[in-house]
Amino acid sequence: MRNRIAQKFGELARKGEGALVCYVVAGYPDVKTSQKVIDALIKGGADIIEIGIPFSDPIADGPTIQAASNRALKGGVTPEKALQLVRSVRKIHPELPLLAMTYSNILVRPGMQKFMAQAKVSGVDGFILPDMPVEEAGTYLAAASKLGLATVFLASPNTPQGKLKKIIDSTSGFLYLVSVYGITGSRKSFEDYTLKAIKNVKHCVGSTVPVAVGFGISTPAHVQFMIGAGADAVIVGSAIIDRMGKSSGKKMLSGLQQFARLMKKACVK
Amino acid sequence: MLGSYPVGGRFGKYGGKFIPETLAPAVEELESAYEKYKNDHDFQKELSYYLTEYAGRPTPLYFAKNLTEHAGGAKIYLKREDLLHGGAHKTNNTLGQALLARKMGKKRIIAETGAGQHGVGTALACAALGLPAEVYMGTKDVERQKLNVFRMQLLGAKVHPVQSGSKTLKDAINEAIRDWIANVKTTYYLIGSVVGPHPYPMMVRDFQSVIGHEIRQQMQEVEGGLPEAVVACVGGGSNAMGSFYPFLDDTDVMLFGVEAGGEGIRTGKHSATLAAGSEGVLHGMFTYLLQDNCGQVIETHSISAGLDYPGVGPEHAMLKDMNRAKYVATTDDEAVQGFLMLSRLEGIIPALEPSHAISYALKLAKKMDKDDVIVVTLSGRGDKDVQVVQDYLDQKSRKKKKHAK
Numbered sequence: 001m002r003n004r005i006a007q008k009f010g011e012l013a014r015k016g017e018g019a020l021v022c023y024v025v026a027g028y029p030d031v032k033t034s035q036k037v038i039d040a041l042i043k044g045g046a047d048i049i050e051i052g053i054p055f056s057d058p059i060a061d062g063p064t065i066q067a068a069s070n071r072a073l074k075g076g077v078t079p080e081k082a083l084q085l086v087r088s089v090r091k092i093h094p095e096l097p098l099l100a101m102t103y104s105n106i107l108v109r110p111g112m113q114k115f116m117a118q119a120k121v122s123g124v125d126g127f128i129l130p131d132m133p134v135e136e137a138g139t140y141l142a143a144a145s146k147l148g149l150a151t152v153f154l155a156s157p158n159t160p161q162g163k164l165k166k167i168i169d170s171t172s173g174f175l176y177l178v179s180v181y182g183i184t185g186s187r188k189s190f191e192d193y194t195l196k197a198i199k200n201v202k203h204c205v206g207s208t209v210p211v212a213v214g215f216g217i218s219t220p221a222h223v224q225f226m227i228g229a230g231a232d233a234v235i236v237g238s239a240i241i242d243r244m245g246k247s248s249g250k251k252m253l254s255g256l257q258q259f260a261r262l263m264k265k266a267c268v269k
Numbered sequence: 270m271l272g273s274y275p276v277g278g279r280f281g282k283y284g285g286k287f288i289p290e291t292l293a294p295a296v297e298e299l300e301s302a303y304e305k306y307k308n309d310h311d312f313q314k315e316l317s318y319y320l321t322e323y324a325g326r327p328t329p330l331y332f333a334k335n336l337t338e339h340a341g342g343a344k345i346y347l348k349r350e351d352l353l354h355g356g357a358h359k360t361n362n363t364l365g366q367a368l369l370a371r372k373m374g375k376k377r378i379i380a381e382t383g384a385g386q387h388g389v390g391t392a393l394a395c396a397a398l399g400l401p402a403e404v405y406m407g408t409k410d411v412e413r414q415k416l417n418v419f420r421m422q423l424l425g426a427k428v429h430p431v432q433s434g435s436k437t438l439k440d441a442i443n444e445a446i447r448d449w450i451a452n453v454k455t456t457y458y459l460i461g462s463v464v465g466p467h468p469y470p471m472m473v474r475d476f477q478s479v480i481g482h483e484i485r486q487q488m489q490e491v492e493g494g495l496p497e498a499v500v501a502c503v504g505g506g507s508n509a510m511g512s513f514y515p516f517l518d519d520t521d522v523m524l525f526g527v528e529a530g531g532e533g534i535r536t537g538k539h540s541a542t543l544a545a546g547s548e549g550v551l552h553g554m555f556t557y558l559l560q561d562n563c564g565q566v567i568e569t570h571s572i573s574a575g576l577d578y579p580g581v582g583p584e585h586a587m588l589k590d591m592n593r594a595k596y597v598a599t600t601d602d603e604a605v606q607g608f609l610m611l612s613r614l615e616g617i618i619p620a621l622e623p624s625h626a627i628s629y630a631l632k633l634a635k636k637m638d639k640d641d642v643i644v645v646t647l648s649g650r651g652d653k654d655v656q657v658v659q660d661y662l663d664q665k666s667r668k669k670k671k672h673a674k
Contacts, residue, residue, distance in 0.1 A: 056565040057439065057551060059446045060289045066433055078563050104287055104550040109564030131287045131550070156291040158453065163293065181291060182451040 004125050005097040005150055005173040008047055009210045009232065018227040018267035021212055022046040022260065023101065023237030026053055026085050027077030028068040029244070037244065038089055040253040042096065044260025049089065050128065050235070053082040053102035060130040062185025064238040079106050079115070083122040090123030099152065099173070101128040104136075113143045126150025126173045134163075134170045141170060152176050157197035164204050174210040174233060177201050179217065179226070185238045187216030190225060198229040218242075223266035236263060271517040271593060274584065278467035281590065283583035286466040288553045292446075295453045300468045302373045307475065312372065319364045323397060324354040326361075326479065330487035330644070335614040336631070343497065343637035345630055348484055348646045350508065351619060357649030358480060358508045359390030359461060365476035366459045367394040375457035378402045381445040383410055383438030383504070384575035384622065385417025386649055387461030392426035402426040402459075405444045409436040410574045416653050435568040438504075438578045442552050462505025463582030466553030470510075470582050477511025484644050485515050492642055498523040498633060501646040502626040503543070503596065504576035506585045508648035513594060523595070526585060527629045529571035530598030538570035541598035542581040543589050556583040572601040572661060573621035573654070599625040605661055607631065608651060620649035621657065 012019050022041045026034055038049055054069035054077055061069070079102070086098060100119055107115045107129070116127070126149050132140060134153060144151045150173030155164055158181070168175060179194045180187070194213075201211055213226045214235030223234050243259060244252055274280045286296060306312040320326040328349045337345045350358035363380075370378055378400050382388030388404040395402035404421055408430045411418055421428050434440035442465075449458045463470040463477070481499075488496055499516060501509035503526040516522040531539030539545065542557050549558035551566055559579040560566050571577045588594040599607075604621055607628030612618045619627060623646065630645045637643070651658075 056434065056567075057443050059443050059552075060450065062447070070434070073565065080563070105558075105560070105564040105566075107564075108548070108550050108555070109560060109562070130289050131553070133286060133288060133290060133293060136285050136287055154290045156289075156293075158294050159290055160294060167290070178289075178291060181453055183447050 004095060005048070008097045009174070012047065016269050018231060018269065019047040019210070019212070019233035020045055020260065020264045020267050021048040021050060021214070021233050021235040022240060023050040023052055023235060025065065025068040025072055025241065026051050026082035027072035027075055028241065029071060030075055031077065031081060031085050034085055035088055036253055037256060039092070040257040041240070041260045042093060044257040045264030046260050048097040048099065048233070050099045050101045051082060051086055053079050053100055053106055055103040055106055058103060060183055062183040062238060064186065064241050065184050068241045083119060086119070086122040086124055097125050098123060099126050099128055099150070100124045104129050104132045107140070112139050116143045116147055116149060120147045120149055124149065126152055128152040128176060130154055134166050137170060154178055155201060157181065157193050161204070164201065168205050168208060171209055174212045175201065175205060176235070177211055177213045177231070179213050179215045182215065184215050186218035186242055190216070190222065195229045198226065198231050202230040220262050220266035223263050227267055227269060234267065272514065274587065275467060275471050280470070280584045280587035283554070283556050283586040284467055284470060285555050286553060287550045287555065288466045289450060291450050291453055295449070296466055298373070302369060303468055303472050306369055306372055312368065316365055316368055319368070319397070320361065320479065324360050324364060325352065327483045328352050330484060330491065332491070333615050336611065337634065339610070339614055340631045340634035342634040342639065343641035343643045344639070345634055346496070346642060346644045348480060348512065348644055350480060350646060350648045351617065351650035355386070355390045355393050356652065357386040357390065357620065358477060358511065359387045360394065361479050361511065362461065362473050362476040362507060363387070363390035363394035363459060366472070367391070367398050367400060370457035370459065371398055371400060373457065375455065377452065377456045378459050379405070379445050379448050379456055380459045380461060381405045381438065381441035382461060383441065383577060384573065385410065385414040385421065385653065386575060388421045388426065388428070389417055389424065390461070391459050392421045392424035395426065396424050403429060405429045405431050405441040405448070407431045407436040407438060407441050410438065410441070413657060414574055414653055437574070439566065446552070462507040463510045463584060464505045464552055464554060464580060470554065470584055473507050474510045474514055474584060477507050478514045480508065480511040480646060481513060481515035484512065488642070488644070495519055495522050496644045497637065497641040498525060498643045499646070500525045500527060500626050500630045500633065500643060502527045502576060502622045502648060503581060503585060504529070504540070504578045504622065505580070506582035508646050510582055510584055512646040513588070517593065524588070524593065525629060525633065526594055526596045527625045528596060528598045529573060529576035529625060530600040531570040533600055534598055539598065540569035540571040540576050540578060542579060543585060543596040544598045551580045554580070554583050556586045557581050572604060572657065573625070575620070575622040576625065597629055599628045603628040605658060608654070608658055617647070618651035618655070619647055620651045621654045623648045
């Protein structure tokens with residue numbers, strides 16, 4: 001099976017570049033616009049796309065993603081429609097690493113195996129579930145391995161070493177290091193502990209999986225900080241959605257493309 | 270033995286810890302602290318001191334003679350948690366957890382609240398133990414439970430209104446969890462019901478089990494045996510779990526959990542999670558939820574803010590599947606009738622939450638023998654609900670008049 005995520009990280013490593021991962025809420029403000037936003041981000045330089053499947057109770061998300069999810073849900077976006085978006089993105093970008101980010105219940109309700117199989121057929125390469133710790137992930141991991149889907153697990157700056165090892169053993173695609181004590185949402189700056197966490201996690205993973213850092217990253221300076229500390233990728237979400245709220249139409253799309261370009265430029269070591 | 274759950278953090282297949290990784294160390298720290306203190310003599314002695322001298326335990330088990338005669342069947346006893354300091358059973362748990370938080374060296378307490386009773390319980394326990402408290406409460410609940418908002422403020426707690434989602438208890442919990450993630454090192458999250466990730470459902474049940482243990486002992490004294498049935502209302506399910514737990518392995522004792530049927534289960538406007546829900550993951554636990562086919566949690570409805578919750582404690586989910594407890598629903602209308610009846614017949618104004626249990630107990634009593642005994646946990650008093658009931662009755666009489674025209 002072709003592994004788009006590993007391929008992309010391999011390619012970037014050879015070029016000495018960090019990966020830019022961009023997060024988009026499916027159906028915010030509507031599905032058609034989501035598709036255009038993804039295209040603009042890719043044109044700007046996004047290497048990997050995360051499509052957020054909106055959930056009614058996103059406990060790990062700050063006001064920006066909460067509001068966007070809410071708006072999408074009110075607009076009638078279902079997990080099925082989010083997967084349709086995946087399908088159309090996949091059609092245009094056959095080589096793009098594409099992950100679905102959502103909460104456990106979206107998979108649990110229809111049945112883990114069933115939903116993940118649908119996602120796979122739609123073109124998803126893997127899942128990111130912020131409320132699925134490795135201890136609870138038996139069924140999830142079994143289904144993912146059967147389907148050949150990546151399971152991206154999250155680690156936090158306060159994750160103890162023993163637990164970190166278990167997370168590293170279970171994660172595939174990459175490891176998602178949460179940059180801060182907190183929820184998603186743009187930040188002005190980062191503290192020293194983020195730097196230490198990146199160094200520690202990079203040391204622990206060795207060469208097994210790439211490490212992507214996310215939560216709060218909103219400027220090229222942040223990207224340089226993370227990549228400089230040793231991160232293989234940065235994940236940008238709320239900063240994109242904040243920008244989408246400030247303008248619309250072609251102006252919004254070209255603004256996003258420009259933003260992605262600047263963020264990607266900062267990924268180059 | 271049913272009393273031996275949870276095993277490995279699970280009640281059968283329910284429960285677990287579906288939490289963001291940032292919270293994992295805090296939850297583990299809590300688990301080991303609770304394991305350490307739950308059998309610690311000094312901790313239990315201190316808790317028992319506060320429960321007795323400060324909160325007024327034991328609460329009476331009152332024979333509701335007039336209510337019994339009205340129903341014309343089984344004898345109805347009321348476990349008077351409404352007389353506990355703070356006006357509801359919530360104080361049993363808040364004192365326990367606040368003491369634990371202090372032992373753990375936590376400097377800041379956060380909590381969520383629906384009807385405001387857990388917020389009040391948290392605020393008073395924290396005031397007594399010298400801890401600062403902040404309480405998240407949905408704006409819809411702030412509006413309908415103004416009295417409790419003011420009480421929390423008087424007790425020194427800071428109330429954060431929550432605007433997101435359905436603006437009720439579910440969203441207050443979401444917001445409290447987000448706060449906890451951001452302040453995980455310093456903050457203790459004091460959950461108000463038998464919900465959330467392990468060890469909360471177990472720990473809150475243990476702190477609330479004082480209700481059931483007292484019922485057992487008091488029943489022995491007045492009736493010389495165990496009751497035929499125990500009835501309690503279920504939102505998250507803490508007063509019910511506390512009432513049921515000491516009876517779980519006495520299979521002759523029937524257990525009834527009464528959920529909020531709202532405007533009727535068929536209308537879709539209700540909070541009867543066990544009666545009408547399906548399995549899912551919310552607030553760190555695998556349990557029954559009210560959700561749509563896609564897994565989106567749906568808005569619930571109940572006249573009582575304390576039952577307005579789309580999830581339920583995982584131990585209740587297990588007891589339902591095992592048929593050890595029976596879960597039924599009572600509508601807004603029936604609950605208001607129970608509220609009025611207990612007020613008039615016994616001179617006790619109950620909270621709207623246990624009014625659901627009262628209403629069901631009346632139906633149940635009629636079907637049982639006169640020698641049988643039903644214990645209803647009267648989980649709180651109704652001062653906070655007087656305005657809500659008045660508005661409800663006014664609206665109903667306006668509708669009636671309109672109909673008559």
